Amino acid sequence: MTVTPASGRGWLPTRALHRAAGVGGLALLAAAALGQWELVLLAGPFLLGPAVSLAVRPARQPEATLTLEASTSVEGGPVRARVSVPADPQPPLLCVVSAQVPRWVRLRYGVGYYATLVRPPVTTAVRLAGTALRWGSYRLGPATVRSVASDGLLVAHHEVLPSVPLTVYPVSEPFDSEEALPRASGISGIHRSRRLGPGGDLADVRPFQPGDRLRRINWRVTRRTGDLHVNATQSDRDAQVVLLLDVRHEAGASGGIHGRASVLDRTVRAAAAITEHYAQQGDRVALVEFGSRLRRLPAGTGRKHYLSALEWLVEVDRLPTGFGPGGGLLSRGLTAASALTIVLTPLLDQDSANLLAMLARTGRSLVAVDTLPGQAHPRVRNEWTAAGHRLWQLERTNTIGRLRGVGVPVEPWQGAGSLDVVLRHVYRLAATSRVLSR
Amino acid sequence: MTAISSRGWRRYPLVERVGYHLARVRAWGRRATVAGLAVRVVIWLTGLGGLLLALPGSLRGPALPLAVFLALLPAVAPASAWVALLELAAIGTVALTLVDESRQVLVPVLLAVAALLYAHHTSAALGAQLRTDTVVPLAVFRHWLARAGLVLAGSALLGLGIVVLAGQPRAGADTGYLALGAAATAVAAIAVGALVHRSGGPAGAD
Numbered sequence: 001m002t003v004t005p006a007s008g009r010g011w012l013p014t015r016a017l018h019r020a021a022g023v024g025g026l027a028l029l030a031a032a033a034l035g036q037w038e039l040v041l042l043a044g045p046f047l048l049g050p051a052v053s054l055a056v057r058p059a060r061q062p063e064a065t066l067t068l069e070a071s072t073s074v075e076g077g078p079v080r081a082r083v084s085v086p087a088d089p090q091p092p093l094l095c096v097v098s099a100q101v102p103r104w105v106r107l108r109y110g111v112g113y114y115a116t117l118v119r120p121p122v123t124t125a126v127r128l129a130g131t132a133l134r135w136g137s138y139r140l141g142p143a144t145v146r147s148v149a150s151d152g153l154l155v156a157h158h159e160v161l162p163s164v165p166l167t168v169y170p171v172s173e174p175f176d177s178e179e180a181l182p183r184a185s186g187i188s189g190i191h192r193s194r195r196l197g198p199g200g201d202l203a204d205v206r207p208f209q210p211g212d213r214l215r216r217i218n219w220r221v222t223r224r225t226g227d228l229h230v231n232a233t234q235s236d237r238d239a240q241v242v243l244l245l246d247v248r249h250e251a252g253a254s255g256g257i258h259g260r261a262s263v264l265d266r267t268v269r270a271a272a273a274i275t276e277h278y279a280q281q282g283d284r285v286a287l288v289e290f291g292s293r294l295r296r297l298p299a300g301t302g303r304k305h306y307l308s309a310l311e312w313l314v315e316v317d318r319l320p321t322g323f324g325p326g327g328g329l330l331s332r333g334l335t336a337a338s339a340l341t342i343v344l345t346p347l348l349d350q351d352s353a354n355l356l357a358m359l360a361r362t363g364r365s366l367v368a369v370d371t372l373p374g375q376a377h378p379r380v381r382n383e384w385t386a387a388g389h390r391l392w393q394l395e396r397t398n399t400i401g402r403l404r405g406v407g408v409p410v411e412p413w414q415g416a417g418s419l420d421v422v423l424r425h426v427y428r429l430a431a432t433s434r435v436l437s438r
Numbered sequence: 439m440t441a442i443s444s445r446g447w448r449r450y451p452l453v454e455r456v457g458y459h460l461a462r463v464r465a466w467g468r469r470a471t472v473a474g475l476a477v478r479v480v481i482w483l484t485g486l487g488g489l490l491l492a493l494p495g496s497l498r499g500p501a502l503p504l505a506v507f508l509a510l511l512p513a514v515a516p517a518s519a520w521v522a523l524l525e526l527a528a529i530g531t532v533a534l535t536l537v538d539e540s541r542q543v544l545v546p547v548l549l550a551v552a553a554l555l556y557a558h559h560t561s562a563a564l565g566a567q568l569r570t571d572t573v574v575p576l577a578v579f580r581h582w583l584a585r586a587g588l589v590l591a592g593s594a595l596l597g598l599g600i601v602v603l604a605g606q607p608r609a610g611a612d613t614g615y616l617a618l619g620a621a622a623t624a625v626a627a628i629a630v631g632a633l634v635h636r637s638g639g640p641a642g643a644d
Binding site for chain 1: 469471521525532537545548549551552559560562564568569571575578582586593594596598600601629
């Protein structure tokens with residue numbers, strides 16, 4: 001993305017020009033007044049220097065542009081921008097660039113102030129190279145360019161280059177679940193369904209019926225029994241996964257990709273990893289955020305949907321006075337009854353626990369992912385902090401235990417395979433409830 | 439880091455104030471670049487050298503602490519009036535030494551003072567445009583140095599020519615010389631003004 005500002009204005013004399021003229025003139029006057037012509041040696045450079053510099057003064061100041069090489073990056077990935085100053089046929093200029101850089105972009109060199117010599121005929125570029133430390137939607141800039149001509153004697157008005165948008169996607173923490181989803185419901189996918197149909201896994205061998213395809217005949221059993229038998233297979237289905245992001249509270253300090261993770265960091269990175277895993281294996285993944293607003297990303301699958309989810313995730317924000325979890329999630333149809341619902345929550349208040357209990361009562365396949373980082377602690381510290389924090393932890397542990405008691409598995413997010421155990425548990429739970437209902 | 443304003447100065451204990459300023463200095467130290475600091479060091483060294491060389495040899499020792507302090511002021515604030523004051527002080531000292539018949543100032547020393555003062559002036563002009571945390575490529579310094587060298591060489595030749603043509607220095611002022619000097623200064627001022635304001639003036643012009 002390139003932004004070209006309006007044309008700049010003219011040149012202004014600096015204090016250095018006034019100083020050179022003043023010091024040189026006074027030295028010359030002193031030489032004449034005192035009859036000491038050696039003082040001309042001191043006055044000479046102060047008068048000759050400006051004369052030489054101003055004689056080849058540039059006609060106008062250059063028009064710079066701020067360009068971002070790629071408007072998207074990923075946590076830990078590079079961010080490259082450049083301020084290009086065109087080289088008009090004019091004497092060399094000193095350009096001083098100051099760029100405002102987002103907090104979560106660490107520049108490789110300097111802190112945002114750069115000087116460069118603009119010499120024709122080559123267009124000069126000041127490179128702003130850095131690393132994106134945290135996911136989010138930022139703006140790089142605005143940048144200010146100040147052109148200095150005639151060796152510091154003339155300066156142009158500040159040229160302000162508007163900021164450019166920069167999106168940093170969350171890095172997907174490795175997540176690789178090998179467990180089948182409990183309620184496969186689509187018409188194609190990788191999960192084995194209990195329903196018989198065309199698929200890869202052998203379920204049974206049964207007598208031939210009109211309509212069976214000839215290539216399904218099991219010749220070995222047919223020869224042994226003397227009657228035509230065919231292989232019955234389990235159909236392959238996809239599943240829907242709904243991720244509920246509880247971002248009403250932030251806890252723990254965020255240190256970027258290489259530092260500590262806050263609740264928002266863990267929530268967004270875990271959501272990105274789970275979405276990547278399921279969307280790329282063919283399942284439909286929907287995301288719902290309740291926090292500063294109630295946002296929803298409709299269910300979709302494939303890599304394109306994963307990229308859409310990343311775009312959606314960088315807009316996640318926290319505002320405690322926003323939408324709370326409640327019946328609205330069900331009444332608005334935000335969570336399909338047949339979907340596997342994964343709630344990413346720090347379980348910092350009773351509302352979150354109530355939501356989980358309510359979803360469990362509706363018979364949904366439900367997994368809660370605890371996103372509270374271990375290093376989170378109260379900001380204000382006094383002699384009662386340790387005891388109070390301990391009490392709060394005990395109460396939270398008790399809440400988690402009660403949730404497990406009503407059939408809500410709660411698992412802390414730990415990356416690769418951390419949900420496998422829980423998913424296996426949910427799968428068995430779903431199978432048991434189905435058997436009991438019969 | 440919360441800023442300690444001048445109004446809330448008394449509310450903070452001394453230790454907190456010292457810690458606050460130490461933290462600010464540390465933060466500045468982390469941000470500063472070698473090139474940004476080098477410009478300030480050059481301003482300081484050239485100012486110090488110009489002042490010391492301008493002084494008679496017998497006064498250099500006693501005046502050293504004061505010269506070190508005076509040279510620090512333009513280095514810290516290169517856009518301030520301290521730069522001009524230091525240069526005028528050095529030139530005034532040379533003028534007084536020249537007037538004093540008991541002392542002798544050699545031309546090479548004058549050339550060295552001229553070179554140091556001009557280097558002080560031009561490095562302050564550069565330093566006024568650069569923060570100490572600015573990343574500056576070497577090309578900027580090369581260009582600046584080359585131009586300053588050319589100016590110094592040209593002005594040295596011109597000045598030596600004028601000195602030789604004018605003959606031996608005279609004790610005291612002469613009305614003719616004074617008029618000539620005033621005229622030369624006026625011509626120089628007009629020339630500089632014309633160069634600045636040519637082509638419709640610098641400010642507001644495209």
